[in-house]
Structure formats: structure tokens, C-alpha cells
Amino acid sequence: MKTSINATRGKPSFEQLALCDEMYNAPLENFIAEDGSDVRNYGGADGIPEMKRIFAEMLGVDTGEVIVGGNSSLNLMFDFVAGMILSGKWDASRAKFICPAPGYDRHFSVCEYFGIKMLRVPMTPNGPDIAATEELARDPDVVGIWCVPIFSNPQGYIYSDETVRRLAKMQATHPHFRIMWDNAYPVHVFSDATPIQAKILQECRDAGDESRPVLFTSFSKISYAGAGVTCMAAAGETSNLIRRRIAMQTIGPDKVNQLRHARYFKNLAGVEAHMKKHAEILRPKFELAKATFTREFVGTGATFTTPRGGYFISVDTPPNCAKRVWQLCKDAGVLMTDPGATFPYGIDPHDTNLRFAPTFLSMDELKQTLEVFCAAMAKVAPPR
Amino acid sequence: MKTSINATRGKPSFEQLALCDEMYNAPLENFIAEDGSDVRNYGGADGIPEMKRIFAEMLGVDTGEVIVGGNSSLNLMFDFVAGMILSGKWDASRAKFICPAPGYDRHFSVCEYFGIKMLRVPMTPNGPDIAATEELARDPDVVGIWCVPIFSNPQGYIYSDETVRRLAKMQATHPHFRIMWDNAYPVHVFSDATPIQAKILQECRDAGDESRPVLFTSFSKISYAGAGVTCMAAAGETSNLIRRRIAMQTIGPDKVNQLRHARYFKNLAGVEAHMKKHAEILRPKFELAKATFTREFVGTGATFTTPRGGYFISVDTPPNCAKRVWQLCKDAGVLMTDPGATFPYGIDPHDTNLRFAPTFLSMDELKQTLEVFCAAMAKVAPPR
Numbered sequence: 001m002k003t004s005i006n007a008t009r010g011k012p013s014f015e016q017l018a019l020c021d022e023m024y025n026a027p028l029e030n031f032i033a034e035d036g037s038d039v040r041n042y043g044g045a046d047g048i049p050e051m052k053r054i055f056a057e058m059l060g061v062d063t064g065e066v067i068v069g070g071n072s073s074l075n076l077m078f079d080f081v082a083g084m085i086l087s088g089k090w091d092a093s094r095a096k097f098i099c100p101a102p103g104y105d106r107h108f109s110v111c112e113y114f115g116i117k118m119l120r121v122p123m124t125p126n127g128p129d130i131a132a133t134e135e136l137a138r139d140p141d142v143v144g145i146w147c148v149p150i151f152s153n154p155q156g157y158i159y160s161d162e163t164v165r166r167l168a169k170m171q172a173t174h175p176h177f178r179i180m181w182d183n184a185y186p187v188h189v190f191s192d193a194t195p196i197q198a199k200i201l202q203e204c205r206d207a208g209d210e211s212r213p214v215l216f217t218s219f220s221k222i223s224y225a226g227a228g229v230t231c232m233a234a235a236g237e238t239s240n241l242i243r244r245r246i247a248m249q250t251i252g253p254d255k256v257n258q259l260r261h262a263r264y265f266k267n268l269a270g271v272e273a274h275m276k277k278h279a280e281i282l283r284p285k286f287e288l289a290k291a292t293f294t295r296e297f298v299g300t301g302a303t304f305t306t307p308r309g310g311y312f313i314s315v316d317t318p319p320n321c322a323k324r325v326w327q328l329c330k331d332a333g334v335l336m337t338d339p340g341a342t343f344p345y346g347i348d349p350h351d352t353n354l355r356f357a358p359t360f361l362s363m364d365e366l367k368q369t370l371e372v373f374c375a376a377m378a379k380v381a382p383p384r
Numbered sequence: 385m386k387t388s389i390n391a392t393r394g395k396p397s398f399e400q401l402a403l404c405d406e407m408y409n410a411p412l413e414n415f416i417a418e419d420g421s422d423v424r425n426y427g428g429a430d431g432i433p434e435m436k437r438i439f440a441e442m443l444g445v446d447t448g449e450v451i452v453g454g455n456s457s458l459n460l461m462f463d464f465v466a467g468m469i470l471s472g473k474w475d476a477s478r479a480k481f482i483c484p485a486p487g488y489d490r491h492f493s494v495c496e497y498f499g500i501k502m503l504r505v506p507m508t509p510n511g512p513d514i515a516a517t518e519e520l521a522r523d524p525d526v527v528g529i530w531c532v533p534i535f536s537n538p539q540g541y542i543y544s545d546e547t548v549r550r551l552a553k554m555q556a557t558h559p560h561f562r563i564m565w566d567n568a569y570p571v572h573v574f575s576d577a578t579p580i581q582a583k584i585l586q587e588c589r590d591a592g593d594e595s596r597p598v599l600f601t602s603f604s605k606i607s608y609a610g611a612g613v614t615c616m617a618a619a620g621e622t623s624n625l626i627r628r629r630i631a632m633q634t635i636g637p638d639k640v641n642q643l644r645h646a647r648y649f650k651n652l653a654g655v656e657a658h659m660k661k662h663a664e665i666l667r668p669k670f671e672l673a674k675a676t677f678t679r680e681f682v683g684t685g686a687t688f689t690t691p692r693g694g695y696f697i698s699v700d701t702p703p704n705c706a707k708r709v710w711q712l713c714k715d716a717g718v719l720m721t722d723p724g725a726t727f728p729y730g731i732d733p734h735d736t737n738l739r740f741a742p743t744f745l746s747m748d749e750l751k752q753t754l755e756v757f758c759a760a761m762a763k764v765a766p767p768r
Contacts, residue, residue, distance in 0.1 A: 249497075
């Protein structure tokens with residue numbers, strides 16, 4: 001019988017989700033936040049203090065710079081872009097975005113929705129090709145860049161401190177150039193310690209433009225993917241713009257869920273302790289994939305990344321092979337992320353990149369998936 | 385000692401919030417929705433089936449027309465307006481909105497944020513002055529109208545079936561004219577039965593334009609104001625536009641909170657049973673206000689509405705008195721909703737309207753507030 005496995009998305013597994021059942025199911029002793037506000041009622045558009053504090057630690061910013069959102073950080077990013085266009089700061093008919101690629105397909109979808117032109121820059125183990133990025137930022141129509149600075153999607157790379165600093169310092173011609181700093185995986189490590197990285201907001205402030213970055217992070221892969229808490233962090237004009245919008249846009253995010261999270265995790269150390277439980281589940285999956293690729297890719301010309309955190313492995317086939325590998329997997333009942341998805345407009349210029357997403361699969365499914373995937377690779381790019 | 389009472393907003397009281405503590409604090413036996421999906425994980429951008437079914441009953445639409453959102457219906461309305469502008473369907477530089485007034489200040493704020501010009505039409509006990517509305521809808525720049533069809537804010541009026549039908553049938557020149565149907569209080573009754581009203585979506589469909597209305601409702605004043613569940617309902621092109629946007633905008637709303645709500649309330653009958661508990665708390669407050677106004681306003685020329693549901697009473701002073709009444713209350717330590725807040729641009733043309741919000745106050749605070757308010761009224765508009 002043909003197998004049927006869906007390995008398309010970076011979803012947490014059932015075992016990971018169950019780690020937080022007790023948080024969602026334990027009664028709250030009371031509903032009063034640290035500032036005395038009743039989380040059950042209206043008010044507090046930017047979040048409760050104890051939740052802001054955890055996010056501030058996670059992102060390396062001040063609590064006053066944190067704006068807590070709902071359960072979807074993508075929603076915060078989408079709304080930020082919409083706000084820049086609606087306020088007239090960005091002209092959607094001319095705007096261009098720098099898109100390090102391979103990258104996260106949902107970032108690219110946001111640009112496509114708004115008609116923002118995407119300019120590809122290559123990713124390196126230190127982050128986006130910084131010289132190419134600096135060059136593109138001089139274009140007066142370039143309004144921003146997408147970044148996943150820690151455990152980049154799909155490579156699992158960590159931007160180097162030099163990359164962070166050069167992004168902060170580089171000359172951008174557009175007066176409202178913004179760095180979309182999607183720090184989705186700051187604590188999502190499955191070996192060793194939480195990554196330490198130069199702080200983008202501080203670096204930008206030191207370089208004279210604290211309004212440049214907008215930081216995002218999320219509990220979607222810490223607590224529940226379907227019911228987490230997210231935040232933005234920003235300063236200066238960027239913070240003002242966001243706060244002015246949300247004051248009109250909403251009566252405020254779900255504060256009960258914030259209180260649940262804040263009381264359960266308490267602080268960054270609490271989050272890190274919890275992430276060790278995720279690591280126990282994820283490490284064997286990534287190790288199995290690494291061992292299998294190391295063994296099976298010999299001579300095929302395929303390469304793969306070996307992240308120590310995050311949700312993905314980036315696989316590069318020899319040129320003009322990714323689509324065929326994907327198709328063979330599909331024919332065998334294993335659905336991988338679409339080839340091209342990691343590139344703007346879905347166009348992988350050399351047809352090489354495939355995103356491997358091991359997290360959601362059981363170990364058995366993962367073994368089958370790896371077998372199918374490596375067999376497909378060997379068929380399309382026979383070992384030489 | 386001077387009192388200090390904040391009666392500005394329509395917030396539920398502590399007793400009302402406590403009615404739902406058990407829902408938020410009871411463990412969920414499992415996390416699997418009716419369709420087999422795990423609410424803890426990603427997926428389900430428009431909500432789980434059991435939550436859609438409750439909303440469909442509340443709004444008188446099909447479940448397939450329901451799109452479940454987060455905890456803020458204002459957010460859904462804001463995003464809808466943003467979507468109409470960003471998609472080019474509405475031109476913000478020319479667009480005008482029909483604003484029945486006195487009305488809800490947060491609706492007017494959304495228009496102001498987007499630079500949409502507001503056209504005032506008078507409210508009547510049957511809804512907006514329908515002849516005036518029909519006249520304005522012929523203006524090719526008029527793109528929509530704000531409606532709170534049941535227990536209107538601030539009067540507590542219920543639109544008549546004739547009003548609903550004429551809104552559905554009236555000729556609108558703009559090709560994307562939309563009715564923003566903010567059905568915030570469909571079950572929020574404190575005497576007799578839940579109101580029955582002609583169904584706007586069905587009426588529009590019968591009139592040949594199912595894309596005309598966008599319906600909204602919310603659990604903010606059923607469960608917790610700070611952690612409810614909301615929804616939109618729409619059909620045709622309007623539904624397509626919303627769904628296309630949310631597919632790019634978000635990974636989906638909080639589904640755990642949906643499951644909590646769906647399992648606790650079960651169906652419309654369950655919601656209505658719960659609202660009877662709210663009614664027990666609210667009825668004495670509205671009755672006290674009514675009795676006090678009936679007695680104290682004699683000869684002042686002031687009038688007031690006597691709703692049987694909703695969150696507000698609308699008080700009209702004689703011309704040029706509302707600001708002075710408000711100021712005297714403030715001087716005495718009672719803060720009421722700003723005079724003018726119930727009108728577009730904050731401009732009450734005759735300075736007569738004040739929104740009275742009794743819900744959040746304890747009975748003692750309410751007595752003090754009524755005393756201060758009626759004394760102020762008698763001073764500014766002495767009985768004759």
C-alpha cells in the first residue's frame with residue numbers, strides 16, 4: 001500500500017503540543033494582572049506587564065518597546081505592511097522588498113498580496129549576502145527587508161553579529177526603510193544553549209535610526225501553534241505608527257491567554273526550561289535526518305544544512321533536480337513543501353532548493369519520508 | 385470627599401465577567417474539534433465547525449458564510465475597511481460613509497483613521513432615517529454605512545424589518561457599496577425574548593446583491609470582554625475578498641478559545657440561557673436609571689431611551705446643554721462618555737446627546753452617578 005505523509009509545513013508534533021496541555025487546562029487562581037487590571041475586561045491594548053517582560057527578555061529590548069498581539073505573528077507583520085502603505089509611508093505601486101532566499105514563503109505571500117516587488121538576495125551561513133543587501137538598499141524604492149535572524153527558515157542559519165551590525169548601519173535611501181525582524185525561533189534550540197546575537201534594535205539606535213527595525217516573535221512553537229501569544233517590538237516613529245493604528249483597530253488582544261502564558265513561563269529561564277522538553281522530541285528527528293542525508297547523499301551532489309535549532313533543514317540538489325525529486329516523492333505518497341516555495345514568486349532560479357520539515361512527523365513517518373526522499377534524490381541525481 | 389466614578393465605557397461589571405470564570409477555568413477533555421482537527425496546531429483559518437454553527441444561529445446565516453476571528457470584532461471591521469481600500473475597491477481619497485448618529489464612536493474612529501468622509505443621518509426608533517439614507521446612497525462616492533441593528537449604540541433601538549429591507553433594496557451607485565452590520569448585541573436582552581429581525585443577508589440576496597452586507601458579532605459581552613470570540617459573515621464577492629486576505633494575513637485565529645466557547649455554550653439556546661444570568665445583573669441597573677430619569681427629568685426638557693437590551697441609554701438634553709451637564713458631572717467626580725463622542729468628528733450639532741453607560745458600575749456607584757447626573761441636568765436645564 002502506498003504511504004501518505006504530509007511533510008509540507010513546519011508544524012509541531014502531537015508530543016510537543018501535549019507539553020503545554022497543563023498550562024491551558026490549569027485554572028487561573030485569579031484574573032488580575034500585575035498592574036491591577038482585570039484581564040477579563042476591556043483595556044490594555046499593548047498587553048499586560050508580565051507578558052511584555054518575558055517578550056522583552058526574549059527579544060533583547062525594553063518592556064516599553066514591546067507591543068503584545070494575538071496568536072499570529074504573521075498577522076502582525078501583514079498589518080504592519082498594510083499600515084505603512086495606508087499611512088502613505090510606502091507607495092505600494094513602486095515599493096520593493098529585499099528578500100533573502102531561500103526564505104519563508106509566507107513573507108513572500110505578504111509582498112505578493114500588496115503588490116510589492118521582491119528582490120532576491122542569496123542567503124549565506126552568516127545571513128543574507130550583506131554586500132548585495134547594502135547595494136540594493138540604495139535603491140530609493142526599496143522599503144524593507146525580510147529577516148529570520150535566528151535559525152532562518154529554511155536553513156537554520158544564525159545571522160552573524162557583523163551581519164546584524166551592517167544591516168543596522170547600511171545606508172538606505174528610502175526615508176522609511178524598515179527591517180522586518182521575524183525572530184520566530186529565538187529559543188528554539190535542540191542542542192547547547194540559546195543563541196546570543198547582537199541586538200538589532202540597539203544596533204540601529206547606535207547607528208542613529210531606532211525606527212528602522214520592527215521585531216516579531218511568537219509562542220506558536222513554544223506553547224500551542226493554534227493558541228499562542230505574539231508580539232512586536234519597535235521604537236521611535238515605528239512604535240508611534242503601530243500604536244496609533246492599534247488604538248483605532250482593536251479593543252486589545254486576548255489578555256487571559258497572556259496571563260496564562262506569563263504565569264506558566266514566568267521569565268526567559270522558564271521558557272528555556274520548557275524548550276528543553278521540545279528539544280528532547282526534536283533532536284532525534286534532526287539527528288536521524290542528518291545521519292541519513294550524510295550517508296545517502298554521498299556522490300549525488302546534494303547538500304543539506306545542519307542546524308542546531310529551528311524547524312527546518314534546507315536541502316540543495318544539483319541544478320534542475322528539485323522539482324523532479326519533489327515529484328517522485330509525491331508519486332510515492334510523501335508530500336514535501338512545494339519546490340520553489342522558498343523563493344519569491346515561487347521561482348527557484350536553478351531548481352535546487354527543497355525545504356525539509358521533520359518536526360510534525362512521527363519517527364516512523366520520518367524514516368519512511370527519508371527513505372522515499374533519498375531514493376528520489378539518488379534516482380534524479382545518481383551518485384557519481 | 386469628592387467621588388470618583390468612571391462611567392465612560394460600556395464595560396461589563398465584575399459580576400458579569402465572573403459568570404464565565406468556570407468556562408475559562410474548566411479543563412478541556414480533549415483538543416479535537418468536530419472535524420477531527422487538533423485545535424492546538426496550525427490550520428483552520430476560518431474557524432472550527434462547532435463555533436461557526438453557533439455564530440450562524442446568532443446571525444441568521446449559513447455556517448458556510450461564517451468566518452471566525454479573534455477576540456475583537458472592531459479589528460475585523462477595521463481590517464475589512466483596510467482590505468476594501470488596499471484592494472482598490474474603495475478609493476480612500478473620495479470615499480464617504482453614511483453614519484447614523486448618535487452612533488458608536490469606534491466606528492467613526494475607523495473612518496477617521498482611513499480619511500473616509502462621514503455623512504450623518506439621524507437615528508430613529510426604527511433605525512437610521514431611511515429616506516435620508518436612500519438619498520445619500522445615490523452619491524457615487526458613498527461606499528458604505530455603519531449599522532448596529534439590534535440595541536443600537538447608544539439608543540438601544542432595534543431596526544424595523546422595513547428598515548432592514550429598504551437597506552437591502554435601496555439603490556446604491558457605488559459598485560462596491562457595503563453595509564457594515566455590527567450586530568454586537570443580538571442576544572443582549574434584559575427583559576422578554578431575544579429580538580427577531582429580518583435577516584439582512586437573506587434580504588440582500590433576495591434583492592440581487594448578496595455581496596452588500598458584512599455581518600459582525602462577538603462574545604465580548606457574553607463571555608469575557610478581554611478574551612471572547614468574534615466572527616464575520618459574508619457571501620459572494622465580499623466573502624471571496626475576505627477569505628483571500630486572511631489566507632495571506634494570518635495562520636488563523638485562536639482555536640482553543642473557540643473550542644472552549646463552543647463546548648460551553650453549545651448552541652444559541654445555550655447562549656440565551658447564559659444571557660439570562662447577565663440580564664439578572666443588568667435589569668436592575670437599567671430599571672433604576674429609567675425610574676430616576678422618569679422622576680428627575682420632569683420639566684427639564686431632557687429625554688431618554690428605554691431599551692430592553694444592549695449596553696446604553698441615550699439621553700438628549702435641550703439644545704446647547706450636553707457639554708455643560710457633562711462638565712458639571714466631571715467637576716463632581718463622575719466621568720461620562722465625552723459629549724460629541726456619539727457623532728462623527730465628535731461634533732454634536734445641537735450639543736444635546738449624552739451616552740449613559742450603567743453596566744460597569746456597582747448599584748451604589750450607579751445611584752451616585754444618577755444623583756450627580758440628574759442634579760447637573762436640573763442645574764443646566766432647570767425644570768419649567
